[in-house]
Amino acid sequence: MLLQADGVSKSYAGVHALRGVSFELRAGEVHALVGENGAGKSTLIKVFTGAVAPDSGRISIEGQRVEENTPAKAHALGIAAIYQHPALFPELTVAENLALRLEGRSLWRPIRWRARRTRARALLAQIGARIDPDAEVRTLSMPEQQMVEIACALGAEAKIVIMDEPTASLPAQEVESLFRAVRELRQRGAGIVYISHRLEELPQIADRVTVLRDGCSVETRAIADIDRATLIRMMVGRELSAVFPKSEVPIGETVLETRGLGCRASALRDVNLTVRAGEILGIAGLVGSGRTELADTLFGLTPADRGEIILRGQKQTLHSPADAIRLGFGYVPEDRQRHGVIPPMPISENTTLACLTRFSRGGLIDFKLEREVASDLAARLSTKMASIFAPVSSLSGGNQQKVALSRWLATAPKILILDEPTQGIDIGAKAEVHRLMVELAGAGMAIVMISSELPEIFGMSDRIAVMSHGTIAAVLDRAEATQQRVLALALQGTQ
Amino acid sequence: MTGRYGREISTAIALAAVLVAVAVAAPQFYGARNLQQILINNTPVLIVAIGMTMVILVGQIDISVGSQFAIASVVAGLAAQTGVPIFIAGLAGMIAGAAMGVVNAALIAGAGIPSIVVTLATMVALRDVLRWTTQGRWVQNLPPAFQWAGFGQTSGEILITLITSVLFLAVAWALGNLPAGRALYATGSDAEAARLAGIRPARVVFFVFVVMGLLTGLAAALNAIRFSEVQSNAGAGVELKTIAAVVVGGASITGGRATLIGTLLGVLLLGIIGPALTFAGINAFWEKAIQGLIILAAVVADARGKARARVVPNR
Numbered sequence: 075m076l077l078q079a080d081g082v083s084k085s086y087a088g089v090h091a092l093r094g095v096s097f098e099l100r101a102g103e104v105h106a107l108v109g110e111n112g113a114g115k116s117t118l119i120k121v122f123t124g125a126v127a128p129d130s131g132r133i134s135i136e137g138q139r140v141e142e143n144t145p146a147k148a149h150a151l152g153i154a155a156i157y158q159h160p161a162l163f164p165e166l167t168v169a170e171n172l173a174l175r176l177e178g179r180s181l182w183r184p185i186r187w188r189a190r191r192t193r194a195r196a197l198l199a200q201i202g203a204r205i206d207p208d209a210e211v212r213t214l215s216m217p218e219q220q221m222v223e224i225a226c227a228l229g230a231e232a233k234i235v236i237m238d239e240p241t242a243s244l245p246a247q248e249v250e251s252l253f254r255a256v257r258e259l260r261q262r263g264a265g266i267v268y269i270s271h272r273l274e275e276l277p278q279i280a281d282r283v284t285v286l287r288d289g290c291s292v293e294t295r296a297i298a299d300i301d302r303a304t305l306i307r308m309m310v311g312r313e314l315s316a317v318f319p320k321s322e323v324p325i326g327e328t329v330l331e332t333r334g335l336g337c338r339a340s341a342l343r344d345v346n347l348t349v350r351a352g353e354i355l356g357i358a359g360l361v362g363s364g365r366t367e368l369a370d371t372l373f374g375l376t377p378a379d380r381g382e383i384i385l386r387g388q389k390q391t392l393h394s395p396a397d398a399i400r401l402g403f404g405y406v407p408e409d410r411q412r413h414g415v416i417p418p419m420p421i422s423e424n425t426t427l428a429c430l431t432r433f434s435r436g437g438l439i440d441f442k443l444e445r446e447v448a449s450d451l452a453a454r455l456s457t458k459m460a461s462i463f464a465p466v467s468s469l470s471g472g473n474q475q476k477v478a479l480s481r482w483l484a485t486a487p488k489i490l491i492l493d494e495p496t497q498g499i500d501i502g503a504k505a506e507v508h509r510l511m512v513e514l515a516g517a518g519m520a521i522v523m524i525s526s527e528l529p530e531i532f533g534m535s536d537r538i539a540v541m542s543h544g545t546i547a548a549v550l551d552r553a554e555a556t557q558q559r560v561l562a563l564a565l566q567g568t569q
Numbered sequence: 570m571t572g573r574y575g576r577e578i579s580t581a582i583a584l585a586a587v588l589v590a591v592a593v594a595a596p597q598f599y600g601a602r603n604l605q606q607i608l609i610n611n612t613p614v615l616i617v618a619i620g621m622t623m624v625i626l627v628g629q630i631d632i633s634v635g636s637q638f639a640i641a642s643v644v645a646g647l648a649a650q651t652g653v654p655i656f657i658a659g660l661a662g663m664i665a666g667a668a669m670g671v672v673n674a675a676l677i678a679g680a681g682i683p684s685i686v687v688t689l690a691t692m693v694a695l696r697d698v699l700r701w702t703t704q705g706r707w708v709q710n711l712p713p714a715f716q717w718a719g720f721g722q723t724s725g726e727i728l729i730t731l732i733t734s735v736l737f738l739a740v741a742w743a744l745g746n747l748p749a750g751r752a753l754y755a756t757g758s759d760a761e762a763a764r765l766a767g768i769r770p771a772r773v774v775f776f777v778f779v780v781m782g783l784l785t786g787l788a789a790a791l792n793a794i795r796f797s798e799v800q801s802n803a804g805a806g807v808e809l810k811t812i813a814a815v816v817v818g819g820a821s822i823t824g825g826r827a828t829l830i831g832t833l834l835g836v837l838l839l840g841i842i843g844p845a846l847t848f849a850g851i852n853a854f855w856e857k858a859i860q861g862l863i864i865l866a867a868v869v870a871d872a873r874g875k876a877r878a879r880v881v882p883n884r
Contacts, residue, residue, distance in 0.1 A: 399766075415762065416825075439748060
């Protein structure tokens, strides 16, 4: 047994990322690791590579227990990780990049350029990559950079190679040459942990598969014994446990419609959707499927270069968030710490920032009105704070999110876009955010909610749009949507 | 936590300490004429520093203000030579400053080039254009109404002080009370978050650099009328003096935090060191060293404040 994990648990601030996960990797096998967003795949990898210390459980490599794993230790033990976005130095050549990882660190030994180049060429040849060792990495395509990473793992004689979604950004024809390289590694007796959302490619490359769900390892099977539908069922396989306050509200007329919306810069294409007053449209999809890109385009952050945005029957062009706000959009972005609020600014000022002119009398800020409105909203959202003048950075994550929301309540938007509105906030705050969403929809607001949590999507949405590869794969009604169906749509390959 | 204005209070304490030390070591420093002189000498620096406070507040820097100052001085002088009213000559200096501000603004906010690079280039280029056109000659043969705007020294000094004070109060008030002031703080704190809140950071930055040029032009004109001739190398080192004053006044060099009262304290603190040393009979060479130490202390305080902010719980 090359690598063995037993009962590995890890929690972040009370949220269980891993709960007693067990996993084993044999020499000479490709072991696929699959699961939904947030199932714990990334955390498990981080435990293997020493980036994260588990709270409990043990890891052994070739029967030897690994105590206090660190990245340096993992490296020394022969673990190499290859990520979706290669971690190479773009300004250095291929040979130099390989040398940085493979050669000993000595500041005073002269560089043997010829040997360095020969070695790089040999490694690249072994995995069948036709790449010039003297090319600067920034001139290489993404697949070529992946190949350099693999050559690196080969050169390091890594026993355990972890590949995190290596094919996510590869076109189909490049995938095969990557697989050839992976098979080469396997032939040499390395064990490969292979993470992918492309379930259809697993039979071609993997020997066994382990399914993670909600931080637990569900099952490990030989890939030959399992089909795609079963895999998806294993990945979902849970009941909707949380209770959502979603109630039926009368759905009004269409507020927002897009026709063939696209944006070359963010690879968003051909998005057709409608949102009606009082409706919550859930947007599901994998990370990287274009959900946030869609929100950014609707809000004018990355303006659309194709298609139309129609608001209450009128075609509109949005060049900036300022345009979007004027037209009645509100947007709580995913990365609230950086962009949803301005942390050093007081709660009151954060609340009024998006509609300052409304809080002004004769061109001057009306501090009394600002304080009143901000206090009212904080009370309505039960934001826990020392004072309305405290900086937002002094609040907990959930309360910061409430301030981000209150900013848009102050503008009274017609359409509110929420990107992962409850990510990383505690259960209590989460329930309050959900309750508020229902209240707003009841008051006739159209809400677009992006979420990686399927229970939240199912619990809160009237309709569910599933995104995949930069476009909407399907829009399902609440009644016809099942978790299997949503996941199958999200996971579908490029047509 | 020392509260929201902790940095300004620290600077005020440092200023008070220096004033007390001078009172003990060289009480003659407190002569009315000397204080007046220090005040009037520092008015141009303060006016430029007001603009620099806004520039640093939005997370930018302008090191071309010294060159802008020189050109605006010469423009005002040349305008006065033609015999136009002194008020018009001053306006010409301000327009010249604003025009140079537009150049910086277009390159920084329009083309998106980092302000340190743009203003380094304009600093050198503007200085050389001036040297080439004036051949180093001063602007002489100015009409008698030029110096002190024809009011005589006492009234002229009062006029300059008055203009500076009104400007200072107006900008300080605007930063706190106008939505535009709030937009400056938001842009400097996090331009992307400001954009998401519907502010247009590029416009904010453009505006700030134009105002910077305008204020530099005003400072240059008010400085020029203190003399009977206009030097073609006026304003040398103004960029360093003003950036130092803003930083000493508690501004964060990375933007988002600055107050005008802090800048005033910074200008005063750095401005009295030189005269105070002279009165205390200490070699004036120490002036730069002490100023350097004060700046260093301010930057360290800024960095420590940020490090503390980073470990605030519940992020």
